Amino acid sequence: MSQKLLEVDGLTTGFRTRAGQFVQVVRNVSLSMGRGETLGLVGESGCGKTTFGMTLLGHLRPGGQVLAGSVRFEGVDVFDLPPDELASIRGQRVAVIPQSASSALTPTMRVGEQIAEVLTLHLGLAGAELEERVLELLAQVHLPQVDELVRRFPHELSGGQLQRVAIAMGLAGRPELLVLDEPTTGLDVTTQAHILDLLREIQESTGTAMLYISHDMGAIARVCDRLAVMYAGEIVEDGAIDDVFADPVHPYTRGLLGSVPRLSYAGLPQAMAGRPPAPGEDAVGCAFVPRCAFADETCRTIDPALEPTDRKGKIRHLVQCHHWQRVVASGPSGQMRDLKAGLDQDAEAEPLLELTEVDITYAKRGLAALVARWRGEPEPPTTVSGFTITIHRGETLALVGESGSGKSTIARTIAGLLPPRAGRIDFGGQDLASTVESRPAEMHHRIQIIFQNPDASLNPRHTVKQILDAPLRLYFEMDGKGRLDRSGALLEEVRLTPRYLERHPGQMSGGEKQRVAVARAFAAEPDLVLCDEVTSALDVSVQAAVLELLAGLQADRGAAYLFISHDLAVVRAIADRVAVLYQGRICEVGPVADIYAPPYHPYTETLLAAVPEPVPGARAQLLAKDVQEAEPPARGCCFQRRCPRRIGSICDDETPPSQLAAEGHVIRCHIPLEELRESQVDLISLSSVATH
Amino acid sequence: MVKLIVQRLIFSVITLTIVAIVVFAMTDLLPGDWATAYFGRWATEAGLAAMREEYGLNRPATERFAEWLSNALQGDFGASLSRNEPVVELISFRLRNSLLLGGLAALFTIPLATLLGIIAGLRRDRTPDVIISTGSIVGMSTPEFVIGTLLIWILSVGLGLFPSITLLNPDAPIADLLPNVVMPTVTLTIASSAYLLRMVRTITINVLTSDYVEMATLKGLPRARVVFRHALPNILLPTINIMALMLSGLLGGTFVVEVVFNYPGLGRALVDAVSFRDVPMIQAIALLWAVMYVFFNLGADLVTTFLDPRLRSLRG
Amino acid sequence: MRSLSAVPKRLAQSLGWIAQVWRSLRRSRQGTIGLIIVIVHMFIAVASPYIVPYAHHDIDGKNRLAAPSAEHPFGTDSFGRDLFTRVLLGGRAAIGVALLAAAIAVLWGGLLGILLAFIGGRVDEVVMRFVDALLAIPGLLVVLLIVVALGTEFSVLILTLGYAYGVSTIRVARGAALGFVASDFITAARARGERKTNIVLRELIPNLLDVLLVEYVMRASWALTAISSLSYLGFGIAPPTPDWGRMVFENQVLLAVSPWGTLFPVIALASLIIGINLAGDALSKAIGLDRSQEAPT
């Protein structure tokens, strides 16, 4: 191939801030792509991935400007094109598939029309031919009942379906290059696995080149042949995906890969120190200096350039580091640490919290229910039903399941924010009142919550000092001085300095904010901490640090955790026992080692199979059907509609029995344990080998 | 859909009932009853007693409210105290005149403000926007009587184009009214355009910076299609409710303008009624305005529900 | 006893917030212009009794309807009263009424709106239906009725306008508070077992101060329009107190003979309201931004 499909040369883009100076977001990026190539672009949030991806379509967000360099598509600089010629490239030669399809589709237009307009514009289709092609495209992305679906509006589709529509829209103009900006972020793991398979399939059948932007190494591993790593707006490493994964050269790549929790190891990876520079915090020399163990005077004064590593057997592996030889020589990176090592697991610990046959519903009551019925609002189904579980002192019970499975609902009920409709909750051997208000004051400090998003859970108008003051003032008789000292000590415990006391949440990074939220919970000296997706909003590079912090505090303080998460790798690292929840019903519960080995409940099995591990070429083996569940079925097994192992009408009609697979390990399924054992493979050991 | 309309109607009826109670209470229960209010300083015990007797003011308020409401529902608002004619007759022509004024003002305001708002949003922070936005702040800030007075000074005193004040009777033919309605209409258009315009501008900016407009651009669609097919419906939908508020303002908040130009509409009549403590007249006009307000909001809700696919399927 | 040493720090924090708002205001040209206009007006309102050349009721019988001159910089009205004096003094009453009325409106309307959002449920639904009904009656009509019944004393005007604008403030404050009531930091406070008053005072209200501030500025400008319109109609600030609105009414019929008596009060009134709106607009723009990006790290 003489001419590359895409050539980016020394591209620098920036924004003008309100203070008037330029802030560089993409910095001196050079990169090329051949026809049919699939290139993954990873990096932490805010490093400029989206900004870069959009420049391939000649697009800059408001205020943006190209400061240097060029983006050439088949030799033509897209930023030199007059608007009408640029428009003819967009959608037809280069198409974009957006991150959040639900906000990227126009709410007032039917999805069919939004696809059709691309076909009309770029391919000149009309009439019956046009209609036929729209249906074809929708079928190509495996959407059901396409005849009816074309006439729907975006809000009438599920997240996964919307993402498929967006993909169909991107494919409509038969582009040579697709820019995919986090196309699966925010989707459930099963849906994500389906979409990733679809993308691979499209790539194979159409030969379209793809730039796949993501922060998720696992997703990229499933789709891409080549990987570029972005840090602070620069490409720091670029090579074949097998090479980069097997043998990362740049310290940042090594840190990033090393911080991804893996299904195949029971431990937690090493977190990276520090945080990326904010745009505009440009210093001379290498941007990675503050976080780099190999940094020296050269790094501080001279900008490294992206250069080939020229190692034998490797095709074009580029790195931007002065000392990559030294880095490589330092041996393999990424130590996994077992958080549980050294802790003696006391299996006989006494029960702390016991939930018995708890039902929770968001249905209205009394007059409001009557009004709702009269208005014709459908009666909401019981969100959580027959929920029975015990959390022992000092243990971590993980609650896993897809979004909407009722995980947070259970946490809210335990916290006393949402009274259950039926069932019983005991805490420390005593009946626990159903609302916070009705619980005795000395009870309050014993149960604490940490939320998913620290931006929302910390009051933006309070300083860290005020935030930590609240539980201290409420629960303990302390004077101002005592509280101040205690706050300082708490910050030390979460590895922050007392300097943070005067800061507002807006002045801290995501990881720092989450540490403050952890400190606030532990200020209360709780017996039980409800951790609701506490690391989901964080970059992987800081996630490990927060998890390690939680594990350490538990060892010191002996608090029990209800650890809610959708991430099975994280759960494996931190949990003692796991409960798998589907539609508010427990499918499987047991010690962590038993959950991650056969026999699995069919739902657990599909979840594990769907997790994208950062292993190039890996593919999901067995997946649950990608259908949207509006509400749980009235009878039978809750998983019946999506179960790939469904055995017949018994699943629809009869509640599955609780089968005891090992001590404390219960699987609720009609398939006998023996049969499950025989038909299932060990997904964990499987996921660590590539299956090309 | 039918259910929704019925539900909205019921809510409107509830609102109107509360309005009726409040209007009645405010005119009736404030210190001093009609009679003292009517006679003012010249009240004599005998006169008061006679009047109370005549209008049944000695009966309990609830009883009088029930009677007033049931009469009002049948279109009978009693007799004006100052004119001794049925309120309905006094009102009907003035209502026509006010509708003429408000309707004309709306006719200019809605397209003008929407257009300018969208232009300002499209050309955000550029010259057209700066001019339109600053102009709208000036228009919005200047009290109606100031705009009116300035118009009189320039257009009728200076240029002699229009009569400065109306000297016609309320039942004058529309053709005769037309020259007189020009300046009040211009005043109202200037004052009310500013609000609508600013709202439309904000909505336009939000829609234009939305992901779906960016996506439509990245599909390579021509700018015109992006603006008219993708953005415009989403700009206009939320505008409908604001237009309803503005309409009810134009039909019910015009007394200052009507007084400035001595225009024979409801507002002018209301101010007179207030001066004369003409309670039946006040009650009738206040209720009429509230009905219009509720009616326009109801209309806007129904129109939006009908047009917006999200609301349509949400509310079945 | 809560430690007193916390007080200066609190004060410094809130001053810091004001300083930040001030800085962002100054950054916009419109905001700066508006602010200057408002400051000039406020100065005149406070200082005018000491700087006016005549008393507002002094009559210069020889000079009626005079054009501006050295003796009477703005001319005189039909009685021969000095217009410069009357224009400088003519804003005091209206401004005072408007500022106080807006404060009352934002105080009770804002508080009630926030409480409704926090309480939610049926109480909220019922009260809001009532508020909706009140909003269906034009505000100025309500004010007219009350003023006619109770008289035009300042206290009546202030309370009545404060009531009328409070009703519409309920909506705004409730809408803004609703955005926070469901947020996690409020949930966290509830789960912690905080008392409800503490949640409202410590967690909720600090986040709504800026909305209420903008609301106050806007309401003050509307109240000024309303009180001037009332005076124009003859139901507001009563003679002999000089007032811009009333002056426009008195001199309007003489526009053809001598426009000065109309023109100067019009300029004074319009410039003040425009100034307030320019400043308020810049203020809300400044606050609408993501202020976390503005904070020094």
Ligand SMILES: Nc1ncnc2c1ncn2[C@@H]1O[C@H](COP(=O)(O)OP(=O)(O)OP(=O)(O)O)[C@@H](O)[C@H]1O
């Ligand atoms: N219009 C804009 N004006 C000013 N700064 C902007 C603008 N758009 C983006 N930025 C800044 O540029 C940086 C890079 O943004 P970008 O969206 O490209 O990052 P990203 O790598 O895609 O992040 P994420 O993983 O969170 O999507 C961020 O710090 C962002 O705040």
Ligand code: SF4
């Ligand atoms: S150039 Fe220096 S600081 Fe930068 S990554 Fe290499 S070793 Fe680290």
Ligand code: SF4
């Ligand atoms: S009971 Fe049936 S449907 Fe449910 S998990 Fe088992 S096989 Fe699947």
Ligand SMILES: [Mg+2]
């Ligand atoms: Mg992005």
